[in-house]
Amino acid sequence: MPAIRIGTRGSQLAQWQANWVADQLRAGGAEVEIIQIATQGDVTKGPLDSIGGRGVFTTEIQAALLDNRIDVAVHSLKDLPTEAVAGLRLTAVPERAADGDVLISPKASDVLSLPNEAIIGTGSMRRKAQLLHLRSDLQIRDIRGNLDTRLRKLDDGHYDAIILAEAGLRRLEMYERIRHVIPKTQMLPAVGQGALGLEIRENDMVSADVLAPLNHAPSHYSVLAERSMLRNLRGGCLAPVGAWGRIDDAKQLLFLDGVVVSGDGHHKITASACGPPNRAEDIGRQVADQLAIQGAERLIAFARATGG
Ligand SMILES: NCc1[nH]cc(CCC(=O)O)c1CC(=O)O
Numbered sequence: 001m002p003a004i005r006i007g008t009r010g011s012q013l014a015q016w017q018a019n020w021v022a023d024q025l026r027a028g029g030a031e032v033e034i035i036q037i038a039t040q041g042d043v044t045k046g047p048l049d050s051i052g053g054r055g056v057f058t059t060e061i062q063a064a065l066l067d068n069r070i071d072v073a074v075h076s077l078k079d080l081p082t083e084a085v086a087g088l089r090l091t092a093v094p095e096r097a098a099d100g101d102v103l104i105s106p107k108a109s110d111v112l113s114l115p116n117e118a119i120i121g122t123g124s125m126r127r128k129a130q131l132l133h134l135r136s137d138l139q140i141r142d143i144r145g146n147l148d149t150r151l152r153k154l155d156d157g158h159y160d161a162i163i164l165a166e167a168g169l170r171r172l173e174m175y176e177r178i179r180h181v182i183p184k185t186q187m188l189p190a191v192g193q194g195a196l197g198l199e200i201r202e203n204d205m206v207s208a209d210v211l212a213p214l215n216h217a218p219s220h221y222s223v224l225a226e227r228s229m230l231r232n233l234r235g236g237c238l239a240p241v242g243a244w245g246r247i248d249d250a251k252q253l254l255f256l257d258g259v260v261v262s263g264d265g266h267h268k269i270t271a272s273a274c275g276p277p278n279r280a281e282d283i284g285r286q287v288a289d290q291l292a293i294q295g296a297e298r299l300i301a302f303a304r305a306t307g308g
């Protein structure tokens with residue numbers, strides 16, 4: 001059997017993720033090769049919104065998959081647009097370990113005890129809006145770059161705190177930097193946050209079989225619900241939208257919470273639904289419908305038009 005070619009971005013986190021998948025497959029006896037692919041999101045500077053947003057980290061990798069230059073794309077699901085791409089299939093989602101956001105700050109141990117008018121580094125509209133909803137005094141400033149760069153900018157004193165995904169810090173063994181895991185009552189994560197998505201060509205049964213053991217059904221159903229919610233809201237990954245899907249093992253039910261916040265934090269709407277895990281897409285649509293009734297689309301359109 002020829003080696004399975006895994007395609008990944010070149011960032012430290014992306015490479016860790018690709019290596020993790022490769023190790024799992026090799027442990028199962030497969031031969032694996034890793035191929036690095038530069039994406040628009042890696043080469044362009046400036047806020048993500050200004051370079052087109054949607055799919056900046058994933059489009060080139062999906063093109064490589066369609067061109068048969070790679071067999072498996074390892075994505076951070078948070079960066080993967082929710083619209084289906086003809087010819088491709090999200091075939092497996094490994095177990096999601098950490099799905100939340102964390103506060104990293106030398107000044108405070110949680111959001112509410114940050115100093116008045118503290119300067120917070122984040123480029124995410126979702127994080128910005130939820131922070132401002134909690135604390136309208138906070139001064140949100142853009143920050144870009146990989147994890148190392150962001151942590152260095154914090155250490156250099158450019159910010160009083162930054163917000164990052166817990167998953168990335170854990171993978172790169174930088175968890176000693178985590179000051180506080182922000183509770184879900186204060187901040188809902190991005191759709192797909194903390195989960196990997198393994199994408200293949202739709203008709204590639206060989207890769208589908210090889211990847212099947214890496215799938216974790218509860219994580220897969222949870223992210224399907226989150227992605228269905230976002231797709232039905234037509235939000236896109238840059239909208240001020242948060243979601244949290246998870247499975248209650250004892251009840252065998254999938255729970256999904258969703259939130260949409262205006263860019264300035266003034267307006268916040270929430271919705272929830274639950275049901276059997278195999279109805280994940282319906283549950284996502286129900287939450288999207290409830291959010292839409294409360295005016296979600298207006299908040300999203302406004303945030304997009306004004307940048308906040
Ligand atoms: N867009 C950046 C991005 N994409 C995935 C992660 C972290 C890991 C994950 O959520 O899977 C990050 C960094 C961050 O938000 O702190």
